[in-house]
Amino acid sequence: MDADQFEACWHAHIRRVVAYAERHVGRDASYDVAASTFLTAWRTWETIPSEPLPWLISVARGHVRNHHRSLRRRAGLEQRLELLDTSAATGADTGVTATERAEALRVLAAMPEQDREALLLVAWEGLTTEQAAEVLGCRPGTLRMRLHRARARIESTSSNPLPLSRSVQ
Known part of the structure; x- marks a missing residue:
């Protein structure tokens, strides 16, 4: 050189x-x-x-x-965060602090779309794994794997449990 x-x-x-x-x-x-x-x-x-x-x-x-x-x-991440923030604003859990909520939204937005959607269908929409699998057009076993990956990602990226739903933790 x-x-x-x-x-x-x-x-x-x-x-x-x-x-x-x-x-x-x-x-x-x-x-x-x-x-x-x-x-x-x-x-x-x-x-x-x-x-x-x-x-x-x-x-x-x-x-x-x-x-x-x-x-x-x-821009896509910001849009997903905005959508998640809007949908989280209608949640009933008023005990969640602003920082916990922001952390949850950040982790959710960073997840692969399929894993996030599986988690949200079960946690926020209250669907069973069989119902969520039907919505996503996959097998229940596939949906359970997506939920497992989403939960593992939450545990590995956050020191506090995320305010999603008791059924997810």
């Missing part, structure tokens, strides 16, 4: 990489994309073609896609 060559490449192309990223992710995130792009270049310097700009833009494009994916995941 020739640090002088890398530095010359950086000076020659950083503005164009930042400009490309800025058109796709905005000013603030463009610097992160450019930094990631040049980190990739540093790590793979021996494989970069003699004319690096197209390669750098291609790598930046990949980092832009990763940035957009990350934003979509975050």
Whole structure:
């Protein structure tokens, strides 16, 4: 690795990489994309073609896609948290503190969709495992496995029992 060559490449192309990223992710995130792009270049310097700009833009494009994916995941998580918060607001348990509730919602939102839905059908909707399995179109044994995974996730991620339902704990 020739640090002088890398530095010359950086000076020659950083503005164009930042400009490309800025058109796709905005000013603030463009610097992160450019930094990631040049980190990739540093790590793979021996494989970069003699004319690096197209390669750098291609790598930046990949980092832009990763940035957009990350934003979509975050928006999805926020939406799930909002939906869970709205549905939890109608619950009858007034003894739950705000921090316990926030913790429960965070853990639920982070669960895989199938496990969360199984848990909520049994805990919040009061369905039996057979009824919940019918709703989800799976076998009762499959539903019990999803419930087991959901409960295990709750136990491993929270120091306090979550305020879901006694039937879940």
